[in-house]
Each structure stands twice: as structure tokens, then as C-alpha cells.
Amino acid sequence: MWKRIFILISALLGNVCSFASCPNWSPAQAKQEITRLEQQLSQWNDAYWRQGASAVSDEVYDRLMTRLTQWRRCFGDVQTPSDMPPPVNGDTRHPVAHTGVSKLADKTAVARWMSGKQDLWAQPKIDGVAVTLVYRDGQLAQAISRGNGLAGEDWTAKARQIPALPHTTQGALANSVLQGEIFLRREGHIQKQRGGxxxxxxxxxxMMRQGATAPLDELGVFIWAWPDGPAKMGERLTLLANAGFSLTQRFSKPVNLPQEVAAWREEWFTSPLPFVTDGIIIRTAKEPVGRSWVPGQGSWVAAWKYQPVSQLAEIKAIHFRTGRTGKTSVIAELVPVKLDDKQVQRVNIGSVNRWRRLDIAAGDQVLVSLAGQGIPRLDKVVWRGLNRQKPPIPSSRYTPLTCFYYSTACEEQFIARLNGAGSPQALDIKGTGEAGWKQLSQAHHFSHIFSWLSLTLPQLQKTPGFSAKRAQQLWHRFTLARRQPFQRWVSALGVPLPRAALQALRDSTWLQFKARNERSWQTLPGIGPENARRLVEFIHHPDIDSLVGKLGEFGVNGF
Known part of the structure; x- marks a missing residue:
């Protein structure tokens, strides 16, 4: 369906709350930023409608349009996206106007919309381009692009090249006006897996490509409205199916409850379909007479779109963080957005080099999504602000052999080492996390990364912010950690051994580790000359010698 005007407005109004924070701009900067984004959206809009070219995905365009609306409101401009209509070249009038659909945010909104309505039907919201088909005396007389809802371009010649589109009709359809979606035909498309x-x-x-004469075999047509057609939906669907529009009957389902709508929405999201979808449509069988249809006022039809897999987010600030091995990573602080059921406020960009390549600064607009295990990730930069100030990169004074002992300058890497020691890959001390380790370190003045081994239960119980129950649980987990196998304590130390090498290792004491030379290390999988050199340097480092001695004093096996 045509995406640029009426179908967006309800979504824009509903989503603006997720962008509630207004930029801290002067009036002059606001004017510049808004004008730049208006111009860019206008260029994309023009290319889309005049050339059929899409420089950005529909989702990115829609979200930037939403952002533009929010900026306008922040700075006293009451314009809406309808101020940017598609540059329609044609002036072919629609016999019946396209109304568009209002957007429903969730199941609660669906229930409100359904309340008091009767004879309701659900259809998949097919992701294509809206069209009017006019049949006269049984022949396809006109095909009109949606345009601005009142008039569009004459697509008749192109439509006659679509084999899947019936060129003749009879009976009640011989002289009819139909509205529907020209879509890209897919075989077994599963929306959840393949997206839009x-x-x-x-x-x-x-449809807009000039000079193409070959039949458009890739395209199909789904009819979703027959203005002034039969009053009963069942009869309407049967006649459409008999005329060659069988998909409408196959994918129109009667619904009475919001739960049924939700069930069909999930069914069509996860099942193989012959087209791409982006939500579900709910409509009443009873419709007003066609002459009363007005763009933006289709009160008898609504859409509930699928949850986007990514969201547009604004970069609030850029921070640098030192990890367990001393490497610096870059964290983007975001104006909070909701992804699935998660409130996302920051995302790990990765290395300094990746940050440089992506060229990200505060004020930029980025797409974020959830990777495996629900971890937020940054997919791409979609818009860069004007006044782009980047923080200086901190000096790289940290290495894999720094910050085993606490100091103010070492705090970040020290806490990261504690967190790494308690991770599932090492000692698997559940219920701590970075914040918990920081609390413990500050309260009990840890001097090294294994100082927690000396804590008693009464000391844990006196830790600020720790309940008696939590202290008891942590004491139990510390006790279990002491009994962990030697290999896990090797990981807790941060020895730079690849996972495959650690699994193949048969050493059970630190003395065996110290006895190995570079050649000996290279007999293990995943260890080359450089890794072997680093291993020997790590194992013989004075700080490691000191920590190993302390583990021996604590009675840890192998030390």
C-alpha cells in the first residue's frame, strides 16, 4: 500500500511518545536540522514515486518521518507528514477515493476498535502498492496508482502485462471498481524468518520502470475492497474468487474477538504465505457508499502492524569502556527505545576502529535491533546530525596484564576482571554481575581480583544493599566456586587460552603450566607462535605469580 501519507499518520501519533525527549538545540540549529531532514526525505520520496527507486527501506523512511514530526512539534512547527505528498505526475481520478487505514498499537487498541462493531473480518496486511482497478463491460478499462488517494497515475498499460491480473470479468464484476494491492509473488514466504x-x-x-514491455510475471493482485459491491461479505468473496481473485477469499477470515485477531496475526506471521506482509487488517463487512469515501477517513478498516525488528534511536552520548583484557570498547548511550519487551538505553558499538568506520556521534540516528539472547546491537547509521562532536579516545595504557590489583585508575578493568571471573565460562558465580561486584569491591576494599575468597558470611551480611538472603546465597556460591575444577580457575585468572586448547588441556596444576615453553603450548589446538609467546609472558608475570600464591593460600586445587 501507499506508505507516504494517511496510513502513517496514526502510527506517527502513537509512536511519538517513544521519542519524547526533544533535542537540546538552539532555534537556529533546529531550523537547520529540520530543513536538512525535510530535504532528504523529499529527495527519497521523489525518487520512490517518480523512478521506483528506494534509497532506504520503507521502515527507515517511516521512522525518519516520525522523527521529523517529533522535531517539528518540539520546536513549535505543527506541520504533519501529509505536507509531503508524493509527487504524482498523473491526474487520473479515482472513481472511489482510497481512504487508507488507521493504525492500532496493540491488542488493547484492537479491542477498543472492535467494540460495538459487527460482522468483522481479518485479512493479512500485504506489503505492496495500492491500486484501483476499473472494469467496464467486462474489460479491464483502467488501473490507477493510489497517488494522493483522490488521483494517481494511469497504470493501465502496465497492469495489462500482469498475467495474474484478470483482464476480463462478468456478472456483478463486469462493471465494477476494485481496490487492492499489487504485490511481489513469493513462494512460501515466512515473514518471521525473512522479513519485509x-x-x-x-x-x-x-510498475514505474519506463520502456519495460515484458509481462510482469513476478506480480500478483490481492483485492481488499469492492466499493458498492454485494452487502454480504461471503457473496463478495465468492464472486471475487470466481472472477480470478481467489486470494481474497482464501485470506479473509471472520473474527469476533481480539484474541482471534491476535491468533490470525501470529498465524500469518509464522506460516508460509505467497506474499510479504507487515501486519493484519481488520474490517467491517458493512461499508459506506463509495461516493462518501475520503482519504484518511476509513473508519471501518484498521491495521495492527507487526512489531518492528529494529527501531530508530538517537545517540545521546558516546562512552569508552575498558574491558577485562584491557581492550577499549565504545558504548553508545541512547535516548531510550523499546525493542520487543526490552527498554534499550545503550548499545555496544565494539572496537574503537569500528566506531571510527561507522562515524557515529551524539545526535546521530541509528537503527538498533536485538541479536541472539536479546542483546541490543547497532545495525547502521541512517542519519547524521550537523554539529557532530566526538569525545577524545582515551590513552591505551591497559593490557591483558594490568589491573589484577585495585587502584583508582584501574577500577574499570578491575571490576571487569571480577565480572569475568564470576562469569558462566569461568567460576559461574550466579547472582553477582558487574554492579554486584562493584558493590562488594567498594564495601570490602578488595585489593586483588580474588579478595572475595576471604569474605566471611557476617561480612557479606553487612554489605550495604545486600539482604540477609542474598548474602547467604552468595556465600554458598563462593563456597562452590572454591571447588571448581582447575581449568575453570585458569579461565578466572584470565589466561589467554583459546577455548579449544583449554578443553584439550590435561594439566591439573599451575606447576605444569609454568613448566611449558612456547613450543609445548603450540601443540594445543588454536595456539600459534604469537599466542604461545603471550601465554608464556602471562604465566610468568609477577602479578600472576602473586595471585597464584594467594590461590594456593586459599586452598584452591591446582595452585
């Missing part, structure tokens, strides 16, 4: 594939832009490109 930018299908809408591909359809637009095929």
Missing part, C-alpha cells in the same frame, strides 16, 4: 525484503519498493520499481 523491501517488497513494496520492488513492486513500485517494476
Amino acid at each position: 525484503m523491501n517488497a513494496r519498493a520492488k513492486v513500485a520499481g517494476l
Whole structure:
């Protein structure tokens, strides 16, 4: 469906709350930023409608349009995205206007919309390009792009090249006006797995491409409205199916409850379909007479879109963080956005080099999504601000052999080492985490990364912010950690051994470790000359010698 005007407005109004924080701009900067984004959106809009070219995905365009609306409101401009209509070249009038659909945010909104309505039907919200088909005396007389809802371009010649589109009709359909979606035909498309594939832009490109004469075999048509057609939905669907529009009957389902709508939405999201979808449509069988249809006022039809897999987020600040091995990573602090059921406020960009390549600064707009295990990730930069100030990169004074002992300058790497020692890959001390380790270190003045081994239960119980129950649980986990195998304590120390080498290792004491030379280390999987050199340097470092001695005093096996 045409995405640029009416179908967006409800979503924009509903989503603006997620961008509630207004930029801290002067009026002059605000004017510059808004003008730049308006111009860019206008260029993309023009290319989309005149050439069928899509420089950005529909999702990115829609979210930047939402952001533009929010900026305008922040700085006293009451314009809406309808001020940026598509640059329609044609002036072919629609016999019946396209109304568009209002957007429903969630199941509660669906329930409110359904309340008091009867004879409701659900259909998949197909991701394509809207069209009017006009049949006269049984022949396809006109095909009109949606345009601004009142008039569009004459697509009749192109439509006649679509084999899947019936060119003749009879009976009640011989003289009819139909509204529907030209879509990209897919075989067994599962929306949850494959996403949108930018299908809408591909359809637009095929329909707008100049000079193409070959039949458009890749395209299909789904009819979702028959203005002034039969009053009963069942009869309407049967007649459409008999005329060759069988998909409408196959994918129109009667619904009475919000739970049924939710069930069909999930079904169509996870099942193989012949087209790309981006949500579900709910409509009443009873519709007003066609002459009363007005763009933006289709009160008898609504959409509940799928949860986006990514969100547009604004970079609030850039921070640097020293990890367990001394490497510096870059963290982007975000204006909070919601992804799935998570409130995302920061995302790990990765190394300093990746940050430089991505060229990210505060004020930029980025796409974020959830990777495996629900971890936020930054996918791409979609818009860069004007006044781009980047923080200086901290000096790289930290290494894999620094900060085993606490100092003010070492605090960040020291806490990261504690957290690494308690991780599932090492001693698996559940219920701590970085914040918990920081509390313990500050309260009990840890001098080294294994100082916690000397804590008693009464000391843990006196830790600020720790309940008696939590202290008891942590005491129990510390006790279990003492009994962990030697290899896990090797990981807790941070010895730079690849996982495969650690699993193949048969050494059970630190003395055996110290007896190995570089050649001996290279007999293990994943260890080359450089890794072997680093291992020998690590194992014989004075700080490691000191820590190993303390582990021996604590009675840890192998030390």
C-alpha cells in the first residue's frame, strides 16, 4: 500500500511518545536540522514515486518521518507528514477515493476498535502498492496508482502485462471498481524468518520502470475492497474468487474477538504465505457508499502492524569502556527505545576502529535491533546530525596484564576482571554481575581480583544493599566456586587460552603450566607462535605469580 501519507499518520501519533525527549538545540540549529531532514526525505520520496527507486527501506523512511514530526512539534512547527505528498505526475481520478487505514498499537487498541462493531473480518496486511482497478463491460478499462488517494497515475498499460491480473470479468464484476494491492509473488514466504525484503519498493520499481514491455510475471493482485459491491461479505468473496481473485477469499477470515485477531496475526506471521506482509487488517463487512469515501477517513478498516525488528534511536552520548583484557570498547548511550519487551538505553558499538568506520556521534540516528539472547546491537547509521562532536579516545595504557590489583585508575578493568571471573565460562558465580561486584569491591576494599575468597558470611551480611538472603546465597556460591575444577580457575585468572586448547588441556596444576615453553603450548589446538609467546609472558608475570600464591593460600586445587 501507499506508505507516504494517511496510513502513517496514526502510527506517527502513537509512536511519538517513544521519542519524547526533544533535542537540546538552539532555534537556529533546529531550523537547520529540520530543513536538512525535510530535504532528504523529499529527495527519497521523489525518487520512490517518480523512478521506483528506494534509497532506504520503507521502515527507515517511516521512522525518519516520525522523527521529523517529533522535531517539528518540539520546536513549535505543527506541520504533519501529509505536507509531503508524493509527487504524482498523473491526474487520473479515482472513481472511489482510497481512504487508507488507521493504525492500532496493540491488542488493547484492537479491542477498543472492535467494540460495538459487527460482522468483522481479518485479512493479512500485504506489503505492496495500492491500486484501483476499473472494469467496464467486462474489460479491464483502467488501473490507477493510489497517488494522493483522490488521483494517481494511469497504470493501465502496465497492469495489462500482469498475467495474474484478470483482464476480463462478468456478472456483478463486469462493471465494477476494485481496490487492492499489487504485490511481489513469493513462494512460501515466512515473514518471521525473512522479513519485509523491501517488497513494496520492488513492486513500485517494476510498475514505474519506463520502456519495460515484458509481462510482469513476478506480480500478483490481492483485492481488499469492492466499493458498492454485494452487502454480504461471503457473496463478495465468492464472486471475487470466481472472477480470478481467489486470494481474497482464501485470506479473509471472520473474527469476533481480539484474541482471534491476535491468533490470525501470529498465524500469518509464522506460516508460509505467497506474499510479504507487515501486519493484519481488520474490517467491517458493512461499508459506506463509495461516493462518501475520503482519504484518511476509513473508519471501518484498521491495521495492527507487526512489531518492528529494529527501531530508530538517537545517540545521546558516546562512552569508552575498558574491558577485562584491557581492550577499549565504545558504548553508545541512547535516548531510550523499546525493542520487543526490552527498554534499550545503550548499545555496544565494539572496537574503537569500528566506531571510527561507522562515524557515529551524539545526535546521530541509528537503527538498533536485538541479536541472539536479546542483546541490543547497532545495525547502521541512517542519519547524521550537523554539529557532530566526538569525545577524545582515551590513552591505551591497559593490557591483558594490568589491573589484577585495585587502584583508582584501574577500577574499570578491575571490576571487569571480577565480572569475568564470576562469569558462566569461568567460576559461574550466579547472582553477582558487574554492579554486584562493584558493590562488594567498594564495601570490602578488595585489593586483588580474588579478595572475595576471604569474605566471611557476617561480612557479606553487612554489605550495604545486600539482604540477609542474598548474602547467604552468595556465600554458598563462593563456597562452590572454591571447588571448581582447575581449568575453570585458569579461565578466572584470565589466561589467554583459546577455548579449544583449554578443553584439550590435561594439566591439573599451575606447576605444569609454568613448566611449558612456547613450543609445548603450540601443540594445543588454536595456539600459534604469537599466542604461545603471550601465554608464556602471562604465566610468568609477577602479578600472576602473586595471585597464584594467594590461590594456593586459599586452598584452591591446582595452585
